[in-house]
Amino acid sequence: MDYSPGLRGVIAGETEISTVGMEGTSLRYRGYDAVGLTSTNTYEDVASLIIDDDLDGELFKKSFSNHYKKLSDDSELIQLINRLKTEQHPMDVIRTAISYIGEADESNKLDAASKVTAIACLAIASYNKESSDVLDQKYTVASSLLPNSSTEQQLEALDDMLILYAEHGFNASTFAARVTASTRSDLISAIVSGVGTLKGELHGGANEAAVELINSFNTSEDANNGVYRLLEDKKKIMGFGHGVYKIQDPRSPVVKNWVEVLSTSDESINKYEIAKTIDSIMDSEKKLFPNVDFYGGLLLSELGFAVEVFTPIFVAGRSVGWSAHYFEQKKQDTLIRPAAKYTGIQER
Numbered sequence: 612m613d614y615s616p617g618l619r620g621v622i623a624g625e626t627e628i629s630t631v632g633m634e635g636t637s638l639r640y641r642g643y644d645a646v647g648l649t650s651t652n653t654y655e656d657v658a659s660l661i662i663d664d665d666l667d668g669e670l671f672k673k674s675f676s677n678h679y680k681k682l683s684d685d686s687e688l689i690q691l692i693n694r695l696k697t698e699q700h701p702m703d704v705i706r707t708a709i710s711y712i713g714e715a716d717e718s719n720k721l722d723a724a725s726k727v728t729a730i731a732c733l734a735i736a737s738y739n740k741e742s743s744d745v746l747d748q749k750y751t752v753a754s755s756l757l758p759n760s761s762t763e764q765q766l767e768a769l770d771d772m773l774i775l776y777a778e779h780g781f782n783a784s785t786f787a788a789r790v791t792a793s794t795r796s797d798l799i800s801a802i803v804s805g806v807g808t809l810k811g812e813l814h815g816g817a818n819e820a821a822v823e824l825i826n827s828f829n830t831s832e833d834a835n836n837g838v839y840r841l842l843e844d845k846k847k848i849m850g851f852g853h854g855v856y857k858i859q860d861p862r863s864p865v866v867k868n869w870v871e872v873l874s875t876s877d878e879s880i881n882k883y884e885i886a887k888t889i890d891s892i893m894d895s896e897k898k899l900f901p902n903v904d905f906y907g908g909l910l911l912s913e914l915g916f917a918v919e920v921f922t923p924i925f926v927a928g929r930s931v932g933w934s935a936h937y938f939e940q941k942k943q944d945t946l947i948r949p950a951a952k953y954t955g956i957q958e959r
Contacts, residue, residue, distance in 0.1 A: 776928025
């Protein structure tokens, strides 16, 4: 049996949910171009598509709104979140908040998944300085994460980001969720497995590292000199290249365009110029393209989110992908149990 470190290139299961990187560029959700969906549909529509193969998001929207309100009125949950926030990283807070559900009613897949999304969004919104209790009729999930004073343009930008985060094949966190599902465990346990895996710096967190790099420079000239020094020192520049996409990350241009549209102040325009300088150097020197995280971090920063909640926002978007994979794996009912290559002493 051939050995592939990290299971790279190994087909570990079958899925009808998405295809990633076919022809080096595309991302499709159940056959639909994910980038195209950002122009024609909302996150709620895409959530319904990913879970139930139906592009009408009204049921998901209604279910999400009901769960968000009920959870917001749960004083014990709110106290728990507020207490944990003083002691733990936001990813630990969101993991514990999701665990608080216990078990979801899995007889209605859409309702169960929307409850996971709702509690993730509630935990993230608790970090906002302004209230996020008024849900928009169109961009319902996005509005639960942004302050009530947000513009429609800001809501649409975040909605697109959530769509592009919603699903991405057998990545590490999704595979972890499927492993949990394969044991016939419950949905919440599988989601918590995904959260714990995404917390690792080799999976989530690239958007945080990217915006921290951008913020470390004052001008494009500083960035030009600084990035060349980092390359000379063999330092890794986060937010570039991808393990599956070989030509470009199709999600990146959408996010980059929103950064350009929303960057209107002198400070934000300067950050965007710094980002483009870094992008240009990585292209010319390393032939590496920006992935969704590079401009994604800048977009989330422009929307007013603190760096430490970037990965939790990833959780909010990906929750429907994890849920869909959970239900698919449960239906397949095959225990995931790979073999290991023993490298120790043969006999003592």
